[in-house]
Amino acid sequence: AQRVTQPEKLLSVFKGAPVELKCNYSYSGSPELFWYVQYSRQRLQLLLRHISRESIKGFTADLNKGETSFHLKKPFAQEEDSAMYYCALPGSGTASKLTFGTGTRLQVTL
Amino acid sequence: DSGVTQTPKHLITATGQRVTLRCSPRSGDLSVYWYQQSLDQGLQFLIQYYNGEERAKGNILERFSAQQFPDLHSELNLSSLELGDSALYFCASSVRVMGEQFFGPGTRLTVL
Numbered sequence: 001a002q003r004v005t006q007p008e009k010l011l012s013v014f015k016g017a018p019v020e021l022k023c024n025y026s027y028s029g030s031p032e033l034f035w036y037v038q039y040s041r042q043r044l045q046l047l048l049r050h051i052s053r054e055s056i057k058g059f060t061a062d063l064n065k066g067e068t069s070f071h072l073k074k075p076f077a078q079e080e081d082s083a084m085y086y087c088a089l090p091g092s093g094t095a096s097k098l099t100f101g102t103g104t105r106l107q108v109t110l
Numbered sequence: 111d112s113g114v115t116q117t118p119k120h121l122i123t124a125t126g127q128r129v130t131l132r133c134s135p136r137s138g139d140l141s142v143y144w145y146q147q148s149l150d151q152g153l154q155f156l157i158q159y160y161n162g163e164e165r166a167k168g169n170i171l172e173r174f175s176a177q178q179f180p181d182l183h184s185e186l187n188l189s190s191l192e193l194g195d196s197a198l199y200f201c202a203s204s205v206r207v208m209g210e211q212f213f214g215p216g217t218r219l220t221v222l
Contacts, residue, residue, distance in 0.1 A: 036213075043113075043114075043200075043216065044200065044202075044213040046210055046211075046212075049210070086153065091166065097166050097168055098153075098155060099155065100152060100153035103152065103153070
């Protein structure tokens, strides 16, 4: 069964410090992984997907098939990055549901 | 707002009652998904509809049902409510059966 694991419930960093939000997955086949972000009192938004290999708001994520990981990284955290971050894996075949990790709350402090 | 909309924003009801949550997808999106977010279970996929037909089912209880209407809006019906059904219910939509999902603001259901 496919599964997404985000081991940290809370990650607290200082402004300007590097950020790494961990995500590990189990999936049979070639996964397409996503990171969603939920700012306070706002809806879930797609932050980035590994297929596009783009950087959004300074965040990047590399799919490591050997380690089955898709960690989210940013070299210098900003206060506005404080939010809940969810790693997600779509279903296999024609099932397009998203399987989410439990989420990590990123808290950026001065 | 041309994004996904959900009504109501908040709903407070009693155990044993029945409620209906409504979702309007983005203009042009044919697929609608329902998710439940609770403190202990996290974000869980419930059900997906595509162009009026059920497409995929997740951890949806038998007490819950959904449908998608010809105008593509969707309703999630929750009956015989229990305290444990208290959660945030999100709707999402996408253009195709599989594709980027855009989320609504959610409906917060509180069962007392």
